[in-house]
């Protein structure tokens with residue numbers, strides 16, 4: 117059955133479709149701005165006009181959704197622009213829903229891009245304050261939903277935030293807005309290029325006191341269970357390729373819609389090796405994303421989404 121492409125196609129067990137893909141984009145203030153991210157070739161920080169053009173491409177290619185990351189005009193200790201009505205994400209969501217209504221807009225909810233210290237929450241005595249942070253995340257979520265976000269995706273890893281955000285969305289009349297929870301998000305060195313792209317590297321310490329310790333499995337299952345109990349509609353494992361066992365374990369245990377984030381470092385590795393002529397970019401891209409799907413992910417957040425969809 118392996119001898120010809122026709123027979124291989126007949127017995128193929130995993131299929132990739134643009135339907136499975138979510139394309140992350142970085143948005144900045146201003147206009148006509150398009151700055152390539154050095155460690156993420158072919159990815160850009162774009163002003164809203166550029167985002168709208170990308171959005172039209174995504175619809176044409178059959179990619180159903182984007183996830184947005186904002187680069188604010190100003191950062192402060194409490195991440196004010198994250199929940200400002202005229203914040204960069206709020207403006208972008210409004211423009212997208214007006215111009216390209218068919219594209220699903222998912223918004224990443226976190227404070228790290230908006231705080232001057234670069235941590236995902238508010239700080240007191242050098243520590244992240246969990247409960248004070250979840251209140252701000254709830255404010256940010258409602259503000260995104262009000263601007264038109266279709267799905268809210270909290271990536272901060274504070275305890276109890278899904279329940280708090282669900283309550284706040286419901287109270288504000290957004291009871292139909294789903295939550296995609298970054299449930300098992302590991303404290304990973306593979307986020308390096310993203311932190312350059314979003315200018316969100318912590319200014320002191322690291323994220324190990326709130327993101328997960330890479331050697332752990334049971335803890336990931338507990339995190340997923342809590343998020344589902346608190347009202348998550350989609351759960352996520354992140355990163356993807358070094359954590360395929362976690363994706364499989366979550367899918368086997370909880371048959372909930374499952375996302376996996378093929379993160380910036382996973383992308384950068386393949387791009388760099390391809391540039392050196394050491395790997396065939398197209399083939400390693402398809403093989404990697406297929407592996408994430410084979411492990412059990414229903415949807416994959418990937419910087420390859422456009423290139424892959426064009427190929428499929």
Ligand code: PBG
Pocket residue numbers: 224226228236271272306307308309310311378379380381
């Ligand atoms: C924000 C956030 C991060 C990523 C997604 N949302 C960075 C981090 O936690 O440091 C990483 C995505 C990537 O590396 O592609 N908290």
